[in-house]
Amino acid sequence: MSGKVVLAYSGGLDTSVILRWLVEQGHDVIAFVGDVGQAEDFQAIAEKARHTGASRVYVEDLRRELVTDFVFPALLGNALYEGRYLLGTALARPLIAKRQVEIAEQEGAYAVSHGATAKGNDQVRFELTYAALNPSLEVIAPWKKPEFFSQFKGRGDLIRYAEERGIPVKATAAKSYSEDENLVHISHEAGVLEDPAVRPPEEIFSHTVSPRVAPDRETLVEIRFLNGKPVEVISLEDGCKLHDPLELYIFLNRLAAANGIGRVDMVENRFIGIKSRGIYETPGATLLWVAHRDLEGLAMDKEVMHLRDMLIPKFSELIYNGFWFSPEMDFLLAAFHKSQEAISGSVTLALYKGNAWPVGRTSPTSLYNQDLSSMDTEGGFRATDSMGFINTHSLRLKAHHLVLREADPYAWRKNI
Ligand SMILES: Nc1ncnc2c1ncn2[C@@H]1O[C@H](COP(=O)(O)OP(=O)(O)O)[C@@H](O)[C@H]1O
Ligand SMILES: [Mg+2]
Structure with missing residues (x-):
């Protein structure tokens, strides 16, 4: 099938080859470049897209939306994947894909396309967003199409293809990492x-x-x-x-x-x-x-915090895995908004x-009470209350001791 396709275009070698390849397959390709704050010459990228065969180019500044609609919500839930990754790429992908879908709708395109590879997370993030926002759009992911990847087995094939068609390939040697x-x-x-x-x-x-x-x-x-x-x-x-x-x-x-x-x-x-x-x-x-x-x-509040903390790994995993637009994400974000009041x-x-x-x-809404926390004043706290508190918590431990540990209270530790 051929017709209008909106390609998420980064200006790099892969997406430039994909752009021309789609044109050669008979598509009318509209290139969409999202400015998410990467250091690029967007005018040069737009020029390159046109030169490579795009019938139209959109360059859109998405930086503010990235901060307000993606980073800040992630912050509300303290998102942190596997305890360390702040999800910088994972947060930008659904935004790029969302804008791409909007442009496809505006342009009456039948398909959207991206150049993410088949081994990575980004293909999932793009394609789940497309599915969530407009399932009627077809997805063309060339790196998963045998007729594409069998033609382009390595960087050399991409460079040769580009050079044969006068698509500029950066003179600087490619970085040895991505x-x-x-x-x-x-x-x-x-x-x-x-x-x-x-x-x-x-x-x-x-x-x-x-x-x-x-x-x-x-x-x-x-x-x-x-x-x-x-x-x-x-x-x-x-x-x-x-x-x-x-x-x-x-x-x-x-x-x-x-x-x-x-x-x-x-x-x-x-x-x-x-x-x-x-x-x-x-x-x-x-x-x-x-x-x-x-x-x-x-x-x-203590209990709200501890409950919310249990949700952080799940929230982070949803962002990482590309489920930004999903019912479970809406549910979590609603809870996090409530927690932030x-x-x-x-x-x-x-x-x-x-x-x-x-x-x-x-904080004007601080729950901290210096008199209560202080080591120096009683602050309305009854010291004798703590006795009952500890006694109550001890009941279970005492019962356990009677049943299992009476003979040798330290036996259970010997296996640790
Ligand atoms: N800023 C952007 N605007 C539009 N599409 C993008 C952008 N960044 C990445 N993409 C899309 O995501 C795909 C994967 O991105 P990436 O892994 O960074 O590869 P690339 O080397 O093409 O930048 C790209 O092939 C392209 O389709
Ligand atoms: Mg990139």
Whole structure:
């Protein structure tokens, strides 16, 4: 079948070859480039898409939406995949796919296409979003089509195909690993980074300075939240205040980057079951996550927090696996919004050589009672109440002791 196709176009070699290949298959290809904060010359990419055969090119600035509609909701639920990955790529993919679907509808296209590979997470994130938002669109994923991948067995085939058709191939030698960059992070993986035992060379890092060369003095910043969302960032260096979500995010990125904050080197589990070594630089989000979690310590109910914490692995897995637009995600986000109703106030962070830690927090909805917490005053707390509290909790342990441990109270430990 042929007709109008909207291709998610990054400007790289793969998507350029795919673009022309689709044209040669008889398609009318509309290229869509999402500006999610990657350092690119978008005019040059648009020009390249037209030159390669696109009948129309959309370049759209999605940065603000990335922050307000994807990063902030992830922050509300403290999303962190496998305890470490801040999901920089996983958060941007559903946004790119969503806009792509909208353009397809606007253009009356019958299909959408992407150049994600068959081994990765991104194919899933794109295609689940297409399915959730417009299941009537056909999906053309060339890296899963034998007639495509049998023609392009390696980079050499792609380069030859491009050169034969006058599609510009970057003169610079391709990096020996793969990167994905946006406003939230840059990831580095594959190639020379595949051996998990090998330390990444310092040159790969591009969004953060090495903590070793970061300033020898602390930088202080205050972040103010309203119902869990960042609404103000105050530099305690020069008093500058930012309120716009995109501006404050960019500012936090810069501050954290200059202090070497946000580097993670990990082996993670991809959705499709393959393990993968990834190196991430996620400066600004690292600050937000630390500050937000700290404010919750002051303002969130204990049981709500503990229940919410049980949901974090699931929430993170849904984002990672590409289920941003799903009923279970809507359910979780509604719960997280509820949990954030009183998460308002300010946290001051100290930034120093790769670390960020809270040094003070205030909240108009604080649940902290200094008199109750204090070691020095009774504060309305009856010391004798604690006796009953402990006695009640002891009942079960005493019964257990009677049945199992009376003969040798330490026997059970011998196997540990
Ligand atoms: N900023 C973007 N705008 C539109 N589509 C994108 C963008 N980034 C990535 N894609 C799509 O996602 C696919 C996979 O992305 P990626 O793994 O980063 O590969 P690439 O080397 O093409 O950037 C691309 O082939 C393209 O279809
Ligand atoms: Mg890319």
